Amino acid sequence: MSDPHVLLLGAPGAGKGTQSKRLAETFDIEHVTTGDALRANKDMDISHMDTEYDTPRAYMEAGELVPDEVVNEIVKTALSEADGYVLDGYPRNLDQAEYLSEITDLDVVVFLDVSEEELVDRLTGRRVCDECGANYHVEFSPPEEEGVCDECGGDLIQRDDDTEDTVRERLRVYEENTEPVVEHYRDEGTLVEVDGEGTPDDVFEAIRGEVEAATE
Template sequence: MRIILLGPPGAGKGTQAKQLSFELDLAHIATGDLLRFNVSEKTVLGLKAQEYMNKGLLVPDDLVIQMLKERFMQADVKKGFILDGFPRTIQQAIALDDLLKNYNWRIDFVFNLDCSEKVIIQRLSGRLVCKNCGANFHISNMPPKRKGICDLCGGQLYQRTDDNEETIRKRLAVYQQESAPLIDYYTKQGLLRQIQADRSQKEVLEAMVSFVKCKNDCRAL
């Protein structure tokens, strides 16, 4: 089983990908983590990526594709995977399809976490991030036990400067523009499943699992 997770910032994509990979026993491939790993381990690809990052440039698609290629060769990926953070554009989706062809692999599902702007703003503008371990909390939805202190490591919590309403609206507009052709691309292939993601974490997870479990029936819908 190979799954792609799409969704705007604040839809809970990272958390859902982690939960779903656990639930379905699939490898969780987050391209953000993959990039950070390559950079911190100073791999050949990581060093190349670092050069772009030093110049304040985006890491080019072909470098990310090469990182994915190496990741796909690892044993845990044989059972299948959930891809989180890639593709973000239609060009990346086409490059991914080309890569998958080498293995005779195909994508089974593309879940699009569909979240209303109101809920995204509520989630992101109240988000608290731990300076030390990166854990996320929320001012009202998931407050830490002690104000301003991480439950997990005792680190200091802060609000990201780009987690304010105005910036969130801008980030969402950019996301919508980039992802619309991507959603269209996977819809045409019959792979896209809309998941209403204003609901609780558990309900969203259950919705995705039920699609996977009734795979054959749902395909006919």
């Protein structure tokens, strides 16, 4: 089997990060996320591009969104250095999806299908250690002592972006921007849908089966 080229799509809270890491380990391929790729290439010289700043770092330090054309260039660099990969967090819009098709060939696009209410439960239940940043969940992975970090004893807090109103707004923005991407791959015939509401192990086995079938 050749090294697979996998794109994982899903809303915030669908489990993309968890499943991408497992896929990368299982198939010995790169886990490419836009966040990691940006951090790894924050000093990339983009002075040849008609952008406000000459490096991605300058956008990040100014607290501004990195423009699509810069993100595209960084993703292109990351994918060119990988024999196989699972791409997580990109493309976020139709323009990025069309650019992606110009720079690489995907073997399979997996969409993790999770209902909005389940996503809200998952995201609003997240707790983060105020000291060391460790993540917990009140239902799925609670700490040994409520409100106290197992790692360092720090206080567990709910981040501002994990409140229900903020979560629902994040999901609305995701659907507005990324639903056309899902439809794009569905129309292409490369999209497979996996029920993302099972156990992490069940979801992973379903994804692995789709990847193996696409690369046989």
